[in-house]
Amino acid sequence: MAEIYSHSRLSSFEDCPRKFQYRYKLKVPVDSEGIEAFVGKRVHEVLERLYGFAERGLVPSLNRVLERYRIWWDEHFDAARVRIVRTENDAAYYRQLGEQCLSNYYRRCYPFDGDETLATEERVLFPLDAAGEYRIQGFVDRVVRSRDGALEIHDYKTGQRVPSQRQLDSDRQLALYQMGLAKKYAGDGPVRLVWHYLLPNQVRSSSRTPEQLEALREQTIGLIDRIRVETRYEPKTGPLCRWCEYNDICPASPVRQERASAEPAPAAEGPQPAPRRQLPLI
C-alpha cells in the first residue's frame, strides 16, 4: 500500500528535507510541542465543540466558550513539554491570544446560523491517480453549505499573519481538500476556499478552476515522486530552525551551534551536562 501524504508532510519536505527525514523517515520521537501549535489545537477543539452545540440550536454564551477553552488549556498544558521559542512572551500571553481568537470569531459569526455546517474536522482521504499510488489525507476544519448554494471549505488560522490574496490563490492545502471532497459533496454550485484569520479577525476566500486543480494534481504527484527518490535530505537552515523540534540533534542547526558556543568547556571533575538526544539507529 502506497504511503499517505498530507499537506503538512509535503510542506515539511519543502521547508527542510532534513526535518522531513527526522520526522517521517527516522521517526525521531518528539516529547515536546510548540506553544503556537498548542494554542491552535485548543482553539480548533473549542470551535468544533461550539458548532456541535450550535447545530442543535444550543448556542453557548461567549463566557461558556472561553470557560471551556480555559479548562482544556489547563488540562493539557505542561510547562515541561510545551516549548516557547519567543521567550519574551510567557504562557499566559499565549493563552490570552487563544481567547482573543475565540472572542473575535464568536462575535463575528454569532448566532452561527449564517450558513449550514455539513461537517467539522472531516477527514479527507483520496488518491491523486487512478491506481491509488499517490494518496492524500487531511482534516477540514468545517465544511459548509453557504446561503447561495456554494460549497465552502473553511480553515481556522491562529497566527498573526494574513497572506496576500496572490498567495491564497495558489495555496495548496485547501485546494487539495476541495479535490478530496468533490465526490462526497458534488453539486453544480461553486466551491469556495475560506480562511479565518482569527487573531487579526479577517476572512479571505479563493476559488480554483478545473484547470488549476489539474495542475495542482500534477505538481503534487511530481513532488511526491521527488520525495520518494530523495536520499540526501539536505538541511535547509533559516529562521524556522528556532521552532524546529530537532534543532538539538541537527548538525546544521544554528540554534545548536549557538548553544555549543555559549556552553562553558566541561570541567575536569564535577557534574556533566545531560547528554543530547541520540538519533535512532537505522
Ligand code: SF4
Ligand atoms: S534545525 Fe533547521 S536545518 Fe536542521 S532539521 Fe531543523 S529546520 Fe532543518
